[in-house]
Every structure is written in structure tokens, then in C-alpha cells.
Amino acid sequence: MSDSIKNVAIFGATGMTGLATLPQAVAAGYNVTVLVRDPARLPADHRASRVVVGDVVNKEDVKKALEGQDAAIIILGTRNDLSPTTVMSEGTKNIIEVMKARGIRKVIGCMSERMSSMTPSPPSFCWDRAKVPPRMIPVTEDHDRMYTALKTSGLDYVAVMPPHIGDLPLTGSYMASENMPKGRAISALDLGHFFVQCLSNTEWDGKTVGVWGEYK
Template sequence: MSSIKKIVIFGATGNTGLATVAKAIAQGFEVTAFVRDQTKLPDDLKVASVVVGDVTNADDVDKAVQGQDAVVVVLGTRTNLGPTTVMSDGTRNIVESMKKHGIKRISVCLSAFLFWKPDAIPPPVINVHEDHLRMETIIKESGLDWVILCPPHIDNADGKGEYKLVKEQGAGPKISKHDLGDALLKVLNTDEWLHTRVGMGY
């Protein structure tokens, strides 16, 4: 596969999104940040371009996807844990735009709860988890070259730089947002994790 340089990051101003943007810039990627509010993107993050839009608007998504080599999805609901389809609706738009423009590679951040039994999911996160399940289905049925990262609890600690990735199972109780960002980029330029849900840990 060819080396990937131009990427768009959806959810770029979220907690993990900002860490991923910073990692991508440091690693030499040409980054397009897709954001709802440009003021939440710090001035010191020198991205190649910014697309302000709503991920549930297909035209907005299309503007960001066109011309990219790959896509990184770090969508979230911040502190809103109510019923939602925003993340899955956005993912559907992203997938359709990638198909339209012939872009194959995508890494997606979901959750280690995907490895849990349904009756073990903590009630407060049920709504978000249900939308993650919808996202997972959309990605798996997309026909794209996808990798789904399933992190455990994401903390704000400095990245250790050394973490483990494990196929189809959880790998630890927590992960730094910086190491998660690194992993979302790492899986883009290798076929090792293709079409796999990947657990993370130390």
C-alpha cells in the first residue's frame, strides 16, 4: 500500500481529537481538522486546513473528505450521555463520502465496551454504547480498509510511547489520550490490523 500523508480527523477538537491532531502534525501528516467550532482548535496546532461543519451534514463531510489519503474518526458526545444517533449518522456520511472519492483507509475510535457482554455495560453509557454499535455495523459493512480502536478508560496522562495492541479483546484498564492518538495514526500505514477491532493497554 502507498504511504498515507493527507488525513482528515473528524472530532478534532474533542479531548482525544486534539491529542490525535497534535500527534499527526508531529509525525508529518498533512492534517485537515473537521470541527464544529473553530475557536476550540488551539492556535499552536498548525493544521493544513480546517473545515467547519456538522458531521450529520453530508455536504460538510464531503468537503473535508475530498482529496484525502485516509480518514480518522474520533467522534464523541462530550458530557452528553443521552440518546443519540449523531455519531452513527456522521459515520454513515463519512463512509459514503469515502466511497464517492475512492478513499479506502479509515481508523475509528470506539470503546472497549464492544468486548463486553451486553448486560455488563454500565447504565450511564448505554446510549453512547448503542450508537457505537451502530457505528461498528456501518464500518464493518462499508467495504473499506478499516480498523476499529477499542480503548479502555482514556486519561489525560502523558503518553508512555509504549503500549500494546491486541486483536479482538481488551488489553488493559486505561490508556493515555496521547497514546490512543498515536495508535489511530499507526494503524493507517500498516495492513497488520485491517478489518479488526483492536484493544489497547500497557
């Protein structure tokens, strides 16, 4: 556990990746606060230090969740709803504004590799609409707004771009590379592991990171 980061707020803790991240953050020794709309979606043995019931689009709820925190992990999603949305980007903007007001520096945000495409030189993440399946465009557009909010925040952000997130085992041997999306999948558990590792080091601060695993 980082000496400077002890208290961590997770936004999106009841989604598949959030539920894979929460216990790993607790096991690593962090005091975890979660902001959830429906606490019944949390496992009975979740062991979060604090559960704040509210909505990420309500700035007052975000303020409550970020009281006394040292960092934030943003894993917002829409579950299976692919309709146009601003929830992820508006929620991220609220989190960033409150963090900046309170001097909280570290934020890890998860978006989608569907936003990314490789350019020949130099390699970089840039959203290519032509490569996004039409049904995914509305959600991807909001991920793009979320990404822009992180990149322009001035915070110590880590923008994580996973490929398909699957119900696969925790291996701890996944790959991560700046601006180099590879691989076809990452397990939710390995992705959560990466988020937690980012809390205790600065290797990926201010960077856009592709993470992927190799699973049998």
C-alpha cells in the first residue's frame, strides 16, 4: 500500500469490474469508500469501509464519497444499456471537480479500447468512429468525453483502455503498455489488480495505458 494513499473511493463498484476491484483494494490494505445507487448490489461480505448511497451525477453525493479520500478509481459503465448517455462523462467531471477542490491528485479511470486506434508514428490513442460498431457509438462517445475530461484535468490520472473484459481468472501476469493496445481480452480480476497496483506507484501517471492478458 502506498504511504501517501490510504483512503480510496471507487465509483462503479457494483459493476463486474468494480466487484472484482473492491475486494482486491481492501486486501491490499486500503480503506475503501464506494458510491452506489443500490447498496443491495454489493456482496454481503464486501468489507468496504464506507458505503455512500447516491448518484455520481449528483455533485453533493460525490462530495460525500470523496470526504477524506486520497485517490479515486472510476469504473463507470452502463451495463447493457447502449443508448446515448452522458452519465460516465458527467460523473467523471463531478469527481474531477471535487478532487481538484480538495487537493486529491490520483485518479484512475477505465474506458474502452474501442476508442483507440494505432497511428503509424507515433503510436497514440485516438478515437476512430469507423472502427466502432454502430450500436456501440453512443457509449463510446461518452467514453471519449470521459477521456477528454481526464486528460485535461491536470491531475495524476491513469487512463486505462482495456479490450474485452471477461469473466476470466486472476493471473497477475497481464501486460500493460503506454499507447499500445494489444490482445483480445482481460479478466475483470486482472483489470482490478492493475487499478490497485496503480495506486502504489507513479509509473503510469499522466498516461493512456492498454492492458491485456493471455488466457487459455
